[in-house]
Amino acid sequence: MEIVKTENLSKYYTDGTIVKAVDGVNLTLKKGEFTALVGPSGSGKTTLLNLIGGIDKPSEGKVFIDGQEISLMPEKKLAKFRLHKLGFVFQSFNLIPVLTAYENVELILLFQGVPKNERRERVMRIFKELGIEELADRTPSKMSGGQQQRVAIARAIVHTPSLVLADEPTANLDSENAIAIVELMKKMSEEKGITFLIATHDSRVFERTRRIIKIIDGKIHED
């Protein structure tokens, strides 16, 4: 089953000259696939992830997620779509600083309108699965980078989305944490059948993925 499918997906920036940040990308990701999107800095990884995640609008081409074309969705519908179908992991963790780890993860379910008891159960289950129960009451400033990224992963998968998009999730982490984070994502992908697309130029990451997509100058080179 195809979770992601792009058709001739392109994004152009025109500041002075035309920059083809993403250039005619045709890509499919199947359910449960654990894939790295690899390429040097400036090759278009973030842009491609943003297009697939509906954060950016394509200049040309289409993006289908779970069979729905998202590039045509209005803002509100797209926001709800992201809320239910997608998970995001960022390079700089991006947890909400005023909320505890528990509340950061709970937020997604709260936005979805999940009742309180069920929220509690699901958040605690994810924390247990990721082995981070002891972080529940800490705010981001009281956690290390590795701990914050684990919480961020919890936030990305607590609602069992179809697809998790991770942009350089290990760039701000030491080796030990980087490897642990990838392994954790892999485990979740396998256990829950969640599709992961991880943009990275970190060999510690792509050594551990089943599939590697190479991107250079906005074009897919190797798959």
Place this chain on the structure above:
Amino acid sequence: MYKVAWRNLWRNKRRTILTISAIAFSVLVLIFMLSIESGTYEYTKDYATKIWNGKARIFKKGYFQKETITKSFTVDKKLKKLLESTSFSWCKRIDGYGLVSFGDKTYGASISGIEPEREISAISKKIREGKYINSTGQVLVGWRLAKNLKVKVGDKIAILVQGRDGSLGAKLLEITGIFKTGVLDLDRGKVITTLEDADELFSMGGRVTTVVLYSKTRDFDKKLNSLEKKLPPELELVTWQKMMPELLEMIEFDRAGAYIMYLILIMIVAFGLLNTLYMSTFERRKELAVLRAIGLTKGEVRALILKESFFLALLGTITGILISLPVVIYFVKHPIKVGGKMAEFFESLLFAPLMPALLSWKIFAGVSVIIFIFAIIMAIFPGIRVTREELSQQLRFEK
């Protein structure tokens, strides 16, 4: 989301407290000024009308347009019963004009006959020399008129008038008191005697020119309306606003000046809020972008900022009200006293030299509502600003 909004406030404690203080201060000043203004307005109304004119008067139709002793009426049983059915205090008067002489000096003056024990004006409390009148043959004069006539208490002055039927009336009356009201017209040109003496002077045959009404009740206007409907057709009611248009104008002028001040204060609140909200949303652009990335709509992000503004306004208003309450109560019990020359000036304008506060929930509620309206308006701009930029840009370039 309330939790997020609430905690966001306390991220920058100093700024939040500063904003809350600014709002609280403005609320305090607004409530204080409005309370003093309303209190003074109410008091001045009571005070100014109490000096002589009353809150309202009953005249024969036409008298108010052209004051003449011929336009007079009798307070018969029916009218008396009607007046007594109201909760107003009332008294009869005869007002006319004449000449007042002492020795070789003669001045024109306004002559009033009153019922000394029923009289409702404060004239009995304005006696500076001698005492109030209590029987026929006695007269009170304003201090300026007394000075002009070179009379003192105990002197007898001659009063010469033209009566209702055109005949001349004359009387020699003894000055028992000299009054000082601060109102030039009264102090310089008023002579007050008993209703009986005035009746004889003007050949009134039991008629009067006016009935003075006074009451401090808040719904005076409403009660007055119902009285007016029952009044015989040849009589009319004239309110203090019509009798003393200068006073009304003065009060309104005073208020207009105050409104500018209120506007400035509200602007302080508005821009304080705007500044705080702009800064706090600007600092959190990335975080707000993350919220949008994980599934909040633009509207929901704006609602978050609105909630923060709401909390700021709420805390500021509550603090402001809590401070205002004892301050207003204090000034209800201890009105601001205007002293010295200023007091004389106030009195000459019929303004009370006392400025009490009025404790009214309407003022508190009104100020709160205004602050909240501005809090909502001021949250709109930063909300639109922060959600207008492209999401991918916000996520990409800000740490």
